[in-house]
Amino acid sequence: MSEQQTALWPRPRLLHAEDVGVSNGNGNAANGNGRARRLPTINGRVVDPNEISAEVEEMGAEEAIAWAIESFGPSLGFAVSFQKTSSVIIDIAHRIDPSVRFFYLDTELLFPETYETRDALAARYGIEFERFVQDNPSRLRERWEAGEWGEDDDCCATRKVETMRRAIEGTDCWVSGVRRLDSETRAQAARFGWDIRFDRWKLNPLVDWDDRAVWNHIKDHHIPYNPLHDQGYPSIGCMPCTTKPGPGGDARAGRWAGTDRTECGLNG
């Protein structure tokens, strides 16, 4: 742990509850789901999200992951999608602390190559990825079999967002592979901040990485990665909602192509 890391943690100003009120969305008011909002705390202390976000922004990916592991301990959860960014994050985090928790949301509509990547990473690192799957109500199964998906938020909301809420129960911070170059809607993403959607901290360690940096890390460390990337898929989600983007689109142009959707509800 570097001097910068050990010095970082005590620095955020201690706040009172009213300091993190409705104005920045971090207050203790009920949110849209009727749940009481949590206060932005680390190790039981309320901190200023803007201050800590600015400090973590200055860190590189490895330092930010190491800091989060030290700061949150077992209440840190790494969400992995088995895309190329997951390969990098798994490699970095596992080298820092092999006991960290990795989980994934199994929509039951993932590509076979994605499951193969999961198995290859599990074998390489000895990781047991925690699997979370929706309850699979018959209504969704009927829609899937009828070829009706993607246009109605119920599918993502059920298969992903509600499943995510179960996956992060008991965590204070979750980790994602969001990068600013993914899409316009992610261009302002912070490396670390308070996630109003899930009422907890969120770390995007690779937020400023470009594709070259991602692939260099994968190749340099001989890390298994999703072979669909080699087949022209820059972004990989569920089979029904993932296509190869045409020329000129951003990396996520192949997700929900032909619709107005750009996010599933986990990251925006």
Ligand code: SF4
């Ligand atoms: S990405 Fe498509 S198939 Fe997957 S959960 Fe969302 S709408 Fe359903």
